Structures are given as structure tokens and as C-alpha cells.
Amino acid sequence: YVLTQPPSVSVAPGQTARITCGGNNIVSKSVHWYQQKPRQAPVLVVYDDADRPSGIPERFSGSNSGNTATLTISRVEAGDEADYYCHVWDTTSVFGGGTKLTVL
Amino acid sequence: QVQLVESGGGVVQPGRSLRLSCAASGFAFSIYPMHWVRQAPGKGLEWVGVISYDGNNKDYADSVKGRFTISRDNSKNTLYLQLNSLRPGDTAIYYCARSSTGYTTSWFYPFDFWGQGTVVTVSS
Numbered sequence A: 001y002v003l004t005q006p007p008s009v010s011v012a013p014g015q016t017a018r019i020t021c022g023g024n025n026i027v028s029k030s031v032h033w034y035q036q037k038p039r040q041a042p043v044l045v046v047y048d049d050a051d052r053p054s055g056i057p058e059r060f061s062g063s064n065s066g067n068t069a070t071l072t073i074s075r076v077e078a079g080d081e082a083d084y085y086c087h088v089w090d091t092t093s094v095f096g097g098g099t100k101l102t103v104l
Numbered sequence B: 001q002v003q004l005v006e007s008g009g010g011v012v013q014p015g016r017s018l019r020l021s022c023a024a025s026g027f028a029f030s031i032y033p034m035h036w037v038r039q040a041p042g043k044g045l046e047w048v049g050v051i052s053y054d055g056n057n058k059d060y061a062d063s064v065k066g067r068f069t070i071s072r073d074n075s076k077n078t079l080y081l082q083l084n085s086l087r088p089g090d091t092a093i094y095y096c097a098r099s100s101t102g103y104t105t106s107w108f109y110p111f112d113f114w115g116q117g118t119v120v121t122v123s124s
Helices: none
Strands: A008-011 A017-022 A034-035 A042-046 A060-065 A068-073 A082-089 A093-095 A101-103 B003-007 B010-012 B017-026 B034-040 B045-051 B058-060 B068-073 B077-085 B092-098 B110-112 B118-122
Touching: A008 A017, A017 A082, A017 A101, A042 A060, A042 B110, A068 A082, A082 B092, A093 B045, B003 B058, B003 B092, B017 B034, B017 B092, B017 B118, B034 B068, B034 B077, B034 B110, B045 B068, B045 B092, B058 B068
Parallel strands: A008 A101, B010 B118
Antiparallel strands: A017 A068, A034 A042, A034 A082, A060 A068, A082 A093, A082 A101, B003 B017, B017 B077, B034 B045, B034 B092, B045 B058, B068 B077, B092 B110, B092 B118
16 A cells, blocks of 8 residues: 655745645555654644644644645644644554654 | 663665664563554654564564564663664654554554654765
8 A cells, every 4th residue: 555645845834835745546455754953852733633642732733634634733833834734544653754844 | 651762773885884872761561562663764664563562473564574683682672673784764763652552462553652753864
């Protein structure tokens, strides 16, 4: 199973960033998203398509439909600049290739 | 608070072995499946393998099957990764990560806590 993410997304502060994760009938799977800042470990920001762990701002949200899952970050801040990875379980654990979010 | 601290990384020659450890604290380690995930320099995340909460079940990525072995000592709250027959392509940061749901024989859940990683470099 292959997950496809755009290599990069750029957005101005205060705007909305949308990071996509494509996979065959991905709607049938639970999608999780991780944020990884430089030289830090990944952090879970969205799980089961649209739920947020405690401590994650409401600005982070997720959706999943058809062949595409989306991580949406509203009111983007400079501190959101990071790599973002989607993740699903198929017969094995699968990560997307990652998307670098740049805040202009 | 949940803490995962990896150790044991280093520089090793191709074909040699290494054992990584992950010391857990701040939660009931013995009830959670635990994973290893690695990240090659400048690359994305790659799942390595998983061990059930009781150590009786394991699964591995095809890329490491037969070379790497995961184990755990619940009395010491410690997870291990034995790396044998190392190759240059195994060079990476190795993270341990907790499966988000305990008290289950399944491990098909997100990884809710990660360690800071330990670096393994395979080079002659």
C-alpha cells in the first residue's frame, strides 16, 4: 500500500494549510498524522482521521474521503513549520513520504 | 509523564551487530505494544517492527526481517532492538514509539509517544 504526499506546501502566516495524503480507497483506513520539527522526534497531531490528542491545538484538523486524506492547519503560525507525515495500517505500517510545510 | 529514552547507537562496520535499548517511564509499560521506527538521513519515516505487550508476538518490515530482533523486559521497563548483519542502508535514527492502545493483542494503532532517537551509522 502506497501513500502519496506532496513534497512541499507553502502558506503565509494566518492562512490555512492543507496537506494531502493519497492512497487507494484510503477512506477505508484510519489515517494518523505526525508533525516533525528539525532535529526532533515526531509528534502525533491527528489520529483516526480527525481526532486530536490532548494538547494539540484545535487549529489542527483532519478529514478522509475517497482516495485522499487531508490535514488542515488553520491560522498557520511560524511554529507550525515542520515536516508532516501521514500513516496508516495495511498489512504492515505505512508512512507517506512526508510534506515540508513552509511558513512564508 | 511518559518518557522513552533510546541508547546504544554508534558507528559500526558492515556485517557487525548492535543492540539498542529504549528505557520507558511514566506509564504502565507492560500493557502496551511497542514499536521501532527509523529515519535515514534526510529521508522519511520507516516502520521497523513491533512487539506485543507480553513479548509473545512480533512483526517486522521486510527490509529487516531475519536480521533484526525486537525483545522486551517488562520487569525493567525496557525495549530492545538487536541489529545483526548491518548494512550501510541501515544507517538511520532509530526511534522507539508506543502504540496508543494497551491491554490488547492488536497493535494497529497510532504511535502516541516517541523517544528522541539514537543514531546508528553503518560504515567501514
